[in-house]
Amino acid sequence: MSKTVYRTCPTTGLRIDLSAQALIKANAVAAVVFLAIGGLFGLSVALTRWPAVHLLPADWFYLALTAHGLDVLLLWIIFFEIAVLYFASAILLNSRIAAPRWAWAAFALMLGGGLVTNVAVLQGQSSVMFTSYPPLMAAQHFYLGLILFAVGALIGCFVFFGTLVIARDEKTYQGSIPLVTFGALTAAIIAVFTLASGAIILIPTWLWSIGLVSNIDPLMYKLVWWAMGHSSQQINVSAHVAIWYAIAAMLFGAKPLSEKISRTAFLLYILFLQLASAHHLLVEPGLSSEWKVFNTSYAMYLAVLGSMIHGLSVPGAMEAAQRARGFNNGVFQWLRKAPWGNPAFSGMFLSLVMFGFLGGISGVVMGTEQINIMMHNTLYVPGHFHGTVVAGTTLAFMAMSYLLIPLVFQREVAFPSLAKWQPYLFGLGVAGLSLFMMGAGTLGVARRHWDITFTSAPFDFNYPPTAYLLMGLNGMAAIAAALGGLMFIVIVVKSVFFGKPVRDRITLAAPSGQPISAAVASYGSAGTLRIPGTLVLVGVFFTAFVLYYFVNWKYLSEVWPMR
Amino acid sequence: MSEIEPAPDQEPLRIPFMQRVLDNHFLLLFLGVVVPTVLYIIWGILELVQIPVAP
Numbered sequence: 362m363s364k365t366v367y368r369t370c371p372t373t374g375l376r377i378d379l380s381a382q383a384l385i386k387a388n389a390v391a392a393v394v395f396l397a398i399g400g401l402f403g404l405s406v407a408l409t410r411w412p413a414v415h416l417l418p419a420d421w422f423y424l425a426l427t428a429h430g431l432d433v434l435l436l437w438i439i440f441f442e443i444a445v446l447y448f449a450s451a452i453l454l455n456s457r458i459a460a461p462r463w464a465w466a467a468f469a470l471m472l473g474g475g476l477v478t479n480v481a482v483l484q485g486q487s488s489v490m491f492t493s494y495p496p497l498m499a500a501q502h503f504y505l506g507l508i509l510f511a512v513g514a515l516i517g518c519f520v521f522f523g524t525l526v527i528a529r530d531e532k533t534y535q536g537s538i539p540l541v542t543f544g545a546l547t548a549a550i551i552a553v554f555t556l557a558s559g560a561i562i563l564i565p566t567w568l569w570s571i572g573l574v575s576n577i578d579p580l581m582y583k584l585v586w587w588a589m590g591h592s593s594q595q596i597n598v599s600a601h602v603a604i605w606y607a608i609a610a611m612l613f614g615a616k617p618l619s620e621k622i623s624r625t626a627f628l629l630y631i632l633f634l635q636l637a638s639a640h641h642l643l644v645e646p647g648l649s650s651e652w653k654v655f656n657t658s659y660a661m662y663l664a665v666l667g668s669m670i671h672g673l674s675v676p677g678a679m680e681a682a683q684r685a686r687g688f689n690n691g692v693f694q695w696l697r698k699a700p701w702g703n704p705a706f707s708g709m710f711l712s713l714v715m716f717g718f719l720g721g722i723s724g725v726v727m728g729t730e731q732i733n734i735m736m737h738n739t740l741y742v743p744g745h746f747h748g749t750v751v752a753g754t755t756l757a758f759m760a761m762s763y764l765l766i767p768l769v770f771q772r773e774v775a776f777p778s779l780a781k782w783q784p785y786l787f788g789l790g791v792a793g794l795s796l797f798m799m800g801a802g803t804l805g806v807a808r809r810h811w812d813i814t815f816t817s818a819p820f821d822f823n824y825p826p827t828a829y830l831l832m833g834l835n836g837m838a839a840i841a842a843a844l845g846g847l848m849f850i851v852i853v854v855k856s857v858f859f860g861k862p863v864r865d866r867i868t869l870a871a872p873s874g875q876p877i878s879a880a881v882a883s884y885g886s887a888g889t890l891r892i893p894g895t896l897v898l899v900g901v902f903f904t905a906f907v908l909y910y911f912v913n914w915k916y917l918s919e920v921w922p923m924r
Numbered sequence: 925m926s927e928i929e930p931a932p933d934q935e936p937l938r939i940p941f942m943q944r945v946l947d948n949h950f951l952l953l954f955l956g957v958v959v960p961t962v963l964y965i966i967w968g969i970l971e972l973v974q975i976p977v978a979p
Contacts, residue, residue: 522949522950522953525949537943537946537947538947543946546949546952547956550953550956551956553953554956554960554961558965578972580972580975581969584965584968584969584972585965588960588964588965592960621942621943624946625942628946631952631955631959632955632959633959635956635960635964636960636963636964638960639964639968647971647972647975648968648971648972649971652967652968652971655963656964660963
């Protein structure tokens with residue numbers, strides 16, 4: 362076994378295994394490359410769905426939509442999550458990383474698999490969408506690439522678990538693992554279920570594509586595939602919540618209001634979050650209402666409870682830390698005096714707010730069997746998940762990147778003025794995307810159709826004029842989001858490859874007088890519940906939640922009048 | 925491990941049961957895989973296999 366080489370981060374005081382650092386860099390760079398590719402395809406999809414522009418012909422549209430889903434929903438997100446897992450284990454626990462050669466093999470499998478699947482899509486014979494429902498059949502290497510990617514990511518998860526074991530055995534931490542690492546553990550556990558489900562359904566589908574299996578039952582496929590397709594987005598939720606806690610700790614020295622409560626909230630994720638996959642099958646006739654309602658309502662509400670706890674705990678922790686620093690005037694001085702010009706903070710806070718208001722509330726609405734029927738398989742669904750995965754996860758990952766660049770890549774963030782505005786432009790664009798798609802979906806606009814005017818269709822059908830307006834606004838919002846995404850890519854590439862080296866301690870934002878490692882890499886609660894500002898924000902959230910939920914029941918009563 | 929090493933003049937500190945559960949990462953992994961596998965996948969598959977095949 363080769364000797365582990367460490368450096369000590371001058372800013373955080375954390376001991377960093379250079380093998381882990383190299384792996385974090387590789388996975389993060391790969392993630393950003395796939396974000397750039399997937400984002401470009403996403404822009405072309407939105408511009409095609411803008412009736413006045415209608416950019417791509419039908420075959421290119423479905424190709425671009427498949428590539429967009431693949432590159433951003435799977436590759437960008439999971440590459441970055443593997444980087445987060447290595448950061449939260451090896452670095453936050455001051456440990457060496459387990460089996461770095463296996464970790465590199467995992468990276469190679471993920472990269473190879475991602476490239477093979479992209480090639481299959483670009484060759485034009487695999488425009489089967491991200492979901493790839495049979496009997497639509499893609500090229501063999503489309504499935505093979507996905508399987509290689511899933512196996513690689515699974516190995517990466519076990520490297521994370523191995524690192525936890527090493528850190529415990531070598532006593533690199535005392536007591537329980539830090540909350541951020543616990544959040545990453547939650548993400549890794551959900552990832553094991555997710556990736557195993559993906560392998561279980563994609564291997565027979567691959568054999569079907571090469572003629573060794575005669576038939577894949579479409580409903581069975583949907584059931585097992587969604588255990589991967591939706592749960593992969595639950596890895597994101599756990600990972601980005603862990604990142605919220607990490608950024609709050611690194612910028613404010615914030616500790617969770619209660620370790621017990623926050624860890625219990627993560628436990629609710631571990632037990633119940635994956636069950637939300639069932640909402641994709643709410644209109645399938647072959648499954649009972651008991652199965653549907655239990656999985657999407659009773660059990661999933663426990664996971665929603667977990668999210669609401671984090672929604673209180675993260676801003677509450679920041680408020681407690683700010684008040685401890687003397688920002689005690691009124692209800693919101695702590696928030697006004699927050700470092701809004703620091704993209705790590707602004708990105709994180711926008712992610713927190715938009716995930717709750719856009720993705721969270723709409724997710725509960727869609728998880729309710731009765732009201733789901735109004736927007737099932739409409740554009741409302743991508744509206745919802747752009748609120749969770751893009752506004753929530755992607756923005757949080759972007760925010761974290763602004764800390765990883767100086768701390769792990771040891772480079773200054775390039776174009777600081779551009780970086781200051783980037784989360785706002787991206788966030789504004791994504792909020793628009795999410796809202797306008799949900800609005801169009803409420804008017805019945807189909808989720809994936811190339812042309813909402815139905816040109817050349819045998820029967821006339823017209824959506825209300827408002828739907829056209831919303832699709833145009835959606836296209837404009839996509840341009841804003843794409844510009845924000847482009848700014849992020851330019852900043853990251855310039856910083857990482859051509860940036861000025863960081864050698865000394867840097868000030869992250871709001872130093873609390875204690876080492877950053879003490880807040881982010883240790884166990885302990887804030888020990889106060891004096892958070893009036895957060896309670897007001899939570900009250901606003903609950904009011905919006907209740908109103909929107911019941912407005913949808915009102916809509917349902919109008920759709921289906923009982924006389 | 926259910927106890928933290930105490931300082932020489934202190935009683936051993938009992939770790940609460942729930943904290944021991946949350947510190948057992950492989951138990952959490954087991955639960956996180958088994959619960960959705962049973963409630964979502966196995967229950968769902970049992971319902972699908974009971975659908976009669978069309979004549």
